[in-house]
Amino acid sequence: MLLFDPICALATPPGVAGLAIIRLSGTDCFAIADNLFRGKTTIASAKSHTIHYGTFHSTSAQALDQVTAFVYRAPHSYTGEDVVEFGCHGGRIVSEEIVEALIAAGARHAEPGEFTKRAFLNQKMDLTQAEAVGDIIHAVSTQGSHAAARQLMGGFTRRLAALREKLMELCGLLELELDFSQEDIELIDKRLLAERIEETRGFCLELANSYRSAEIARSGYSVGIVGYPNAGKSSLLNALLERKRAIVSATPGTTRDYIEEMIHLEGAAVRLVDTAGFRESGDMVEVEGIRLAVELLEQCHLILVLNDITEGEDHSIGLMTSLHAQFPDAECVPVNTKLDIIGNATFAPKNVLGISTTSGAGMAELKRFLASKANTATETVSDALINARQALLLRQAAESLAKAREAALAGESNEFTAIDLRDALKRIGEITGAVWNDDILNAVFGKFCIGK
Ligand SMILES: Nc1nc2c(ncn2[C@@H]2O[C@H](COP(=O)(O)OP(=O)(O)OP(=O)(O)O)[C@@H](O)[C@H]2O)c(=O)[nH]1
Ligand SMILES: [Mg+2]
Structure with a gap:
């Protein structure tokens, strides 16, 4: 001690x-x-x-x-x-x-x-458990908190230990073979070796790729509320928050800045961003508001494109097209607004989400839709809430494993394969903290608050 x-x-x-x-x-x-x-x-x-x-x-x-x-x-x-x-x-x-x-x-x-x-x-505890302490404290969603709890109890540690064991075993065989190099004994078939390395590489990549879902579980699922001026964006934000947070008015261009708020739907944390209406504007404040909106939308997982149905079903098609082009990673979903004004909601297209914040029509469906999107996005998160540090190390381990596999397939000397395997092991060691230095510890613990 x-x-x-x-x-x-x-x-x-x-x-x-x-x-x-x-x-x-x-x-x-x-x-x-x-x-x-x-x-x-x-x-x-x-x-x-x-x-x-x-x-x-x-x-x-x-x-x-x-x-x-x-x-x-x-x-x-x-x-x-x-x-x-x-x-x-x-x-x-x-x-x-x-x-x-x-x-x-x-x-x-x-x-x-x-x-x-x-x-x-x-x-x-190891470093993954220490990071889970931070995650459980800062979790904004039920799923994020539960995943952090599983990680705290050693879920991720056990997975990495199994991976480490596999790699150690392969290293052991390769090094044993080196000891018998004079006798030309092959303890492991090179094809089989390459296959087993590939399995571990796939495992590392799969974990690294769960970073996006883990980030959503950790910080929330971001939904941008976009549309032409007066589409009803701020009215929707207020309706979802169930309070008057944003100013609503009949004057187009009411929202100049963006407004960000978190809501919880069926255990999922949904981060809503109300933006300035998109239009060609000569007003410098509004132009700045639109520019800020663009920056935020780049980080959104879903963009609700609000279309004022009183302007016609196809009124926002141009905006939809340019959003698709500008934010290819986000899913853009059209939502017709102000259904109450057209009186008979049967005029509204059935296959598109439609709401009225005045009558409340369609709001339950929209909430269910958002909850299901957010929950699906974090479905793959199990007992490891991968963070940026871990994702980077997992990718680096996967790169070393790719090299090891190539060396094995090319029939190169075992030494080369073993070096790359050892390199992957070192990266995994950095994830758990089996390998550490002050920089690693500062990166992990510097983010904590006092008293933790
Ligand atoms: N009847 C009716 N009016 C609505 C509805 N939603 C919004 N409005 C009205 O539409 C006008 C614009 O609403 P906002 O929520 O301010 O629209 P916005 O998209 O945020 O507008 P900007 O911030 O100016 O881009 C206001 O007069 C609202 O009262 C609705 O569901 N039904
Ligand atoms: Mg507004």
């Missing part, structure tokens, strides 16, 4: 709440706690995994709060070190004063992600 200096931080959000939790971890943390905490027993004599009630004092003996102290002894704690977690009342002042008292007594402020970093360094 590695021993580190004592650190502390507020682990719950700052602000007003029923309770707050302050974490203290590292060498001497029990002694620091006993300087400030008065209960029936001392923290230093407390058994691991016990809770103690008492008073928390400042270093100048000012009573700050009545608290509970949760005691965990190394190595049976989150960080693997001695840990005390103080539960106090959730006031901004009291929680800050407790942190300051701990610092006055010898601890220091924890850096972002430092508790989890220690957990990794003390082998309580």
Whole structure:
């Protein structure tokens, strides 16, 4: 077990709440706690995994709060070190004063992600699990949160371990064959070897390709609301949010900036972006609004193209065509609006989504449609919520495996194949943290918030 200096931080959000939790971890943390905490027993004599009630004092003996102290002894704690977690009342002042008292007594402020970093360094979890901690905290969708939980419980770790084992086995065979090179013994058929390498390459690529779905599960499914001025875009945003967020008016060009809001539909997180209406405009503010809209639409997974049905069924065809050309990766879906004005909804084409934000017609169908699109987009996410770092390493591993396969098929010396296999293994090691350096750790833990 590695021993580190004592650190502390507020682990719950700052602000007003029923309770707050302050974490203290590292060498001497029990002694620091006993300087400030008065209960029936001392923290230093407390058994691991016990809770103690008492008073928390400042270093100048000012009573700050009545608290509970949760005691965990190394190595049976989150960080693997001695840990005390103080539960106090959730006031901004009291929680800050407790942190300051701990610092006055010898601890220091924890850096972002430092508790989890220690957990990794003390082998309580690997890097994929540490990243899952961040994902479960920041998850915006049920699916994202559940996938992060599975990753936290070691789902991704196990998959990578199986991959590593396969590659190690192949490396072992190749290196064994090298030992017998004089005798010209072939322990593994080169075609079979190439096939087995290809299997592992496919596995790496499949995982890397799930990055897009994982990103949707992590940050939400982005839906752009687009249309000519006055099509009813802001009215739709407000109707989906069930509150008046955007200004709606009969004057075309009402929305100048874009408006981004998140809604939850059947467990899926859907990020809605209301944009400035598309038109040739001489107004510089509006032109800027349209330019911003274009930038945002590049990141959208789906674009709803709103068509004011009172202007005719085909009114937005030109816009639809240019959107298709400009955003080939996004799916553009037409939606007719203001069905109530044409009175008899039977005039509206049946195979196209149609709504009225005034009467509510078609809104349930549109919500179901969005939920199903968002949920389908994340269907493939199982127990690994692949992030950009992991996707890059998986692609690099796949490249090395492609080289290894070529070397095997070309009948090159085993040494060459083995080098590429080792290279792939190193990349996989970087994903789990079996191979690490400060840059890797900074990239992973730098994104965390304080107290995690
Ligand atoms: N009758 C009826 N009027 C609607 C409906 N949806 C929007 N409107 C009206 O259409 C006008 C424009 O609505 P907005 O939601 O501001 O349209 P927009 O597309 O955001 O317009 P810009 O931001 O100017 O591009 C307003 O007067 C709305 O009240 C609808 O379903 N039925
Ligand atoms: Mg608008």
